[in-house]
Amino acid sequence: xxxxxxxxxxxxxxxxxxxxxxxxxxxxxxxxxxxxxxxxxxxxxxxxxxxxxxxxxxxxxxxxxxxxxxxxxxxxxxxxxxxxxxxxxxxxxxxxxxxxxxxxxxxxxxxxxxxxxxxxxxxxxxxxxxxxxxxxxxxxxxxxxxxx
Amino acid sequence: xxxxxxxxxxxxxxxxxxxxxxxxxxxxxxxxxxxxxxxxxxxxxxxxxxxxxxxxxxxxxxxxxxxxxxxxxxxxxxxxxxxxxxxxxxxxxxxxxxxxxxxxxxxxxxxxxxxxxxxxxxxxxxxxxxxxxxxxxxxxxxxxxxxxxxxxxxxxxxxxxxxxxxxxxxxxxxxxxxxxxxxxxxxxxxxxxxxxx
Numbered sequence: 001x002x003x004x005x006x007x008x009x010x011x012x013x014x015x016x017x018x019x020x021x022x023x024x025x026x027x028x029x030x031x032x033x034x035x036x037x038x039x040x041x042x043x044x045x046x047x048x049x050x051x052x053x054x055x056x057x058x059x060x061x062x063x064x065x066x067x068x069x070x071x072x073x074x075x076x077x078x079x080x081x082x083x084x085x086x087x088x089x090x091x092x093x094x095x096x097x098x099x100x101x102x103x104x105x106x107x108x109x110x111x112x113x114x115x116x117x118x119x120x121x122x123x124x125x126x127x128x129x130x131x132x133x134x135x136x137x138x139x140x141x142x143x144x145x146x147x148x
Numbered sequence: 149x150x151x152x153x154x155x156x157x158x159x160x161x162x163x164x165x166x167x168x169x170x171x172x173x174x175x176x177x178x179x180x181x182x183x184x185x186x187x188x189x190x191x192x193x194x195x196x197x198x199x200x201x202x203x204x205x206x207x208x209x210x211x212x213x214x215x216x217x218x219x220x221x222x223x224x225x226x227x228x229x230x231x232x233x234x235x236x237x238x239x240x241x242x243x244x245x246x247x248x249x250x251x252x253x254x255x256x257x258x259x260x261x262x263x264x265x266x267x268x269x270x271x272x273x274x275x276x277x278x279x280x281x282x283x284x285x286x287x288x289x290x291x292x293x294x295x296x297x298x299x300x301x302x303x304x305x306x307x308x309x310x311x312x313x314x315x316x317x318x319x320x321x322x323x324x325x326x327x328x329x330x331x332x333x334x335x336x337x338x339x340x341x342x343x344x345x
Contacts, residue, residue, distance in 0.1 A: 031296045033292075
């Protein structure tokens with residue numbers, strides 16, 4: 001078994017978990033600092049894209065199959081829309097998060113609502129980005145050495 | 149101290165903008181697609197730095213992760229499917245082009261004289277709705293980041309549409325490049341190759 005790009009392989013193995021952790025931090029810290037679902041989703045996707053670039057697409061597809069991505073794409077959007085429908089069922093407007101916790105004096109409902117929709121955004125964005133990458137990269141398996 | 153700081157920030161802004169212009173010119177002149185894709189990543193990173201210097205950290209974050217990160221990788225992936233060099237085009241230098249460019253450029257520069265000064269509290273962007281959001285976010289939403297409050301709560305319906313747009317973009321790529329095709333997402337060979345087999 002030949003090991004190409006050994007340094008890159010070691011680096012991505014070390015970096016993979018911290019990138020995911022940073023994405024989660026950006027995801028759930030969005031209402032206190034810069035960031036939110038869009039940025040977190042992209043960073044989350046970048047971890048898998050880097051993995052696919054260096055380990056090869058088939059290796060990444062074993063971790064994150066195309067079928068799972070399709071489900072996640074739809075689930076992310078439905079999670080967002082579902083939050084809106086839930087607030088309506090609770091007696092508020094569409095995406096009127098105060099309905100989630102109407103008794104709260106410090107708008108806890110808004111916090112929950114923002115976290116929920118940002119989670120939906122993150123899920124939809126990350127799975128869509130990885131999916132688009134799969135589609136482009138799947139047509140030619142590896143970057144040739146002279147392209148580096 | 150105050151004057152020294154503002155001088156430094158003007159210097160940073162000017163050097164970032166100069167680098168943006170240089171990168172843009174090199175991108176226009178270059179015919180090597182690999183170089184152009186990498187330069188577009190550099191362009192995004194420079195504009196992200198510029199947004200930080202304008203205190204728009206949320207925009208800078210998005211530009212850095214989406215523009216410099218993911219779209220560069222996606223462009224590389226797309227570029228691998230095509231040739232490495234742009235076809236050389238011999239376009240004769242027509243005088244009408246330079247006239248149009250000069251006219252539009254001077255009109256744009258003339259229009260900037262009417263723009264409010266940077267950081268002007270009375271500018272349209274800072275009064276009206278901007279002011280309303282700043283006043284009401286602490287009372288109504290109670291999250292420290294006003295950008296998130298506007299994005300996810302006040303304009304939650306817009307963001308729902310944006311998520312839909314991203315989902316649709318992904319769907320379009322799947323349909324065009326064939327994950328859901330009868331091939332079942334297998335590598336697509338050239339038609340000619342298949343004919344020879």
